[in-house]
Amino acid sequence: MNSSGLFLAIDQSTSSTKALLFTPNGKLLDQEMLSHGQIYPSAGWVEHDAEEIYQNTIKSVQALLDKNKGREKELLCLSITNQRETFVLFDRETGQPLYNAIVWQCRRGDDICKQLVSEGNENIVHELTGLKIDTYFPASKLRWLLVAHPDLRTRLKDGSALFGTIDTYLIYRLTGGKVYATDHTNASRTLFYDIEKMGWSQELCQIFGLEFDELPDVRESSAWYGDTDLGGCLNRRIPICGVMGDSQAALFAQRCFAPGGAKVTFGTGSSVLLNIGHEKRLSDNGGVTALAWVLQGQPTYAFEGIINFTGATISWLRDQLEMIADPAETEALAESVSDNDGVYLIPAFVGLSAPYWRADARAAILGMTPSTTRAHVVRAALESVGYIVTDVLKAMGEEAGVELSTIHADGGAVRNAFLMQFVADMNQLNVRAAQTPELSALGAVFSGCLGLKIYTSLDDLKNLPSGFTEYKSSMSHAHASDLFAGWQAAVQQVLYQPK
16 A cells, blocks of 8 residues: 555536645645636526636646645546536537536426426336436436537537536546546436446436437546546646545545445535445435445445525525624524524425425424524524434435434534534434535545555545544433424424415
8 A cells, every 4th residue: 555645636516616635545735726607598597618617627726736836746646526417518529518518506407307207207217317307417408408409419419529427528628538438426417327237228318318429438436537637737647536426425535335324515505415335225205316436346325315405594594684794603692592492494495305395385483482582593593404404314214224323514514513513412323523624525535545556445444534523412312302393393384285
């Protein structure tokens, strides 16, 4: 095992591109970030300029190397993590994008999805992909694009145009068109990839009316993806090794390698992933099954829950109600009162997602009395994040038939000690809040370490030091159950629709 040298990582997210330097044992040394524009051509449509993303990749790497002169010779490889469902069509010869990248948030495929559901395709798509027919995923938006632009349909069919998620596009550009490939975690988010057979599905392509001359070669995350000099930033070529979609990469970085390992990313919304082992299982309660990673030919699966409003609830308190000036205030405010005084906030601002899946639900603050103060409402808002994460974890654990062990937390809200303690109390489990914020990039680097044989097993990775703050449940089971029952009763009031 040779652990000397450095890893260069690219984290290409929805809002920015980061270049980061890591040691093989996971220490973040430095980073540079460049934001890219958000393009809204029509209501509900979201696009990115894929050329801007590529140029920002090169610029951020160059800025990072300029700050760390003399360390280029230490680089072992480049690892990539990325926003998963965003896709782009690009020219086979030049790699230039032929249309703006269409972002996972874009809703232009809604009507196509409704049509496909009405035609009875929901079960077969769920069975093969583990996902739902939803425009969150690329297939319906790609169909829309090819109908709206028949020239692109022709080019995709004759092979002069290529399809790719952002990882594929960057790899193609960075290798000068020599490598057209993706990893399993990204391929599995397209809606035309079979997560059990681990390959592109002709049946799914036919359901969505898609015809390709060629699709990316699907490789394990730790595989070799060609060599690059990063557009001339380097005076030599280094291998690309370690490619993984951002949410799965965070699960990998948290070392949730065994069934029952769960991670929660606390952002604007929250992504919950629970390792369910090597056998594919489908959710019957509206959740989705993700291909967490594939290692030495063996897949690992996870249940995934997407919660659309968690951190955004705190932003709402600041921006709309003006109850706080800064989210950092919420911890002290919540702790300034002994309890929630019976107040519950249901964050159904854009409906309730997992595990309720009620798009018609609307937000509410329930249980207020003349004694209710600003602090009680703020506390109820923070608690709502803990309650709905608990809802998802309980539903996932019961359905998977696995016992949750430790909850691994990441994202901006892990700095809020009140929230982390509340999640620990509600679940009666320890919460480990990551001190390293760049977990998606770290997960890609760890995958690259396996590919370069710096580490030879998951046990090697598990034994590496990891920085976290641990919160242990300190609330009695009875009290936690009473609070959670109050939450569930409040949710039912919001969901109730009189005839």
